[in-house]
Amino acid sequence: MMLELLIATRFEKVMGSGRTQPCLLVCENEAGEEVEVVAKLRGHPQIMPGGLLAEAVSSLLALDLDLPVQTPYRVEIEKAFADALPDAALRTVIQKSEGLNFGSAKWAPGYTIWPRDKTPSRDMKQSLTEIFAFDGLIQNPDRRQANPNCAFLGTDLRIFDHESAFSHFMSILPVAPWDTGGLAFLKDHIFFQSLRGGNLALDRFQGALEAVDESRLDAYIEAVPKEWNGQTTTGPKIKTHLMECIANFQHIRLQMETLL
Template sequence: MLEEIAATRYVTPLREGGSLPGVVEADDLGTYVVKFREAGQGRRVLVAEIIAGELARRLGFRTPELKIIDLDPQLGVREPDEEVQDLLQASTGRNLAVDFLPGALGYEPLAWQPDPAFAADLIWFDGLIHNIDRSWRNPNLLLWHRDIWLIDHGAALWFHHNWKTADPQRPFDAGDHVLAPFAGDLGRVALAERVTRNLLEAVTALVPAEWLDDEPGFTSAQAVRDAYVEHLLRRAHGPRAWLVRGEPAQARPGPGSVGEFWRGGRA
């Protein structure tokens, strides 16, 4: 189970993108970037954040700690922005808190070049989870305490927006990945053998049942969890034809990337 905390103060919205996450303080004295249940594409984004983020952590990648945060209906009463106030009111209850990394810098390819094996591992992992949101336009990588941290996995597992078309062999173009110019041999990635049924069951069990209930085509939250497990197992251990190494895109950061918001001075 993810630790559960309660929000005590809404600090500021992060206005890049359509989901409008916010910086929030909690009763454990921590500061978090909160992804709201009723924002953007809804609870499926939070499900993707948990499954992808916690799977990444267990495979050895650094990701900010995730917690479930409870929003009191009074939290947004004094918020002057009507859009934010409506979002906080609609999202009363359980939402997702991502540990805020003060002073973290957005990934700059010219300032930090990854080890070829690390780059290959991360490309394979993003292909596994269908993560199309780690390109040079928006790397979703942060440099913090001299290490690279993975953030923002809400766009991963996008097949769950239409389960009928979910395909474990759907191609993933590695050429668009921000680390493609630095990657070693993608065919030698050893992470697949570590993606086991037990691991996937443990990760999917972290998702609150209420975020999986009433999913079209499924009879229970557990049935949805089982579908994620089977899909990722088949992708990890089936033919690897889905990993297509196209021509690497230009290795340069996109302007105003999400990493800008994680710098302590912007909060």
């Protein structure tokens, strides 16, 4: 099921120094099994309007494209859970987050954050290329040296934090990814230097992308709670953007080749 529903049952900790202070929560699924998730709280003042929608749709698309994301969930926070938190500041944020929040399954121990200037092994190149292309499509400027939003274990990658995806909706003169300059933001991407000058292995990615049709995009949007929509970042706008990206992917590829 898309975006399975979990109920938060135990608070574990705030994750590191993240701007939006995602929280590690123990939850229960409908079968009564425990699932540990890292939850983005919709009541946190740093969460952008539409940010949880961007997180969810990006993850659902990534799953269909076989890109390495953790399973996304809807995480329900109930009043009794929020009221029981001992830390006053955190309790206020969690109380404001009563209802549905975005969560991603906690990854297994051993993953670490992608270090600055790490040289990827040759057999990782295709994954890197596909992640780079994905960030171009969803217009995600937030996978940079200063904030890699990518973890790895051996040759296995995990991408996360898609809250800033589709943020070009906010700009006054948005440039589409298939137009000149529309992918310029990818010059700051963590994989830009490693991918420069090489051949872009995107046939698999393009095939997977072209298998995503309008009804599939509708299903993503329907799976997401309506209250995650922002003013400018909305389900229908994301759907239109992705439909255009799929139809124009050949041009997006050309823009990527020019950039690299």
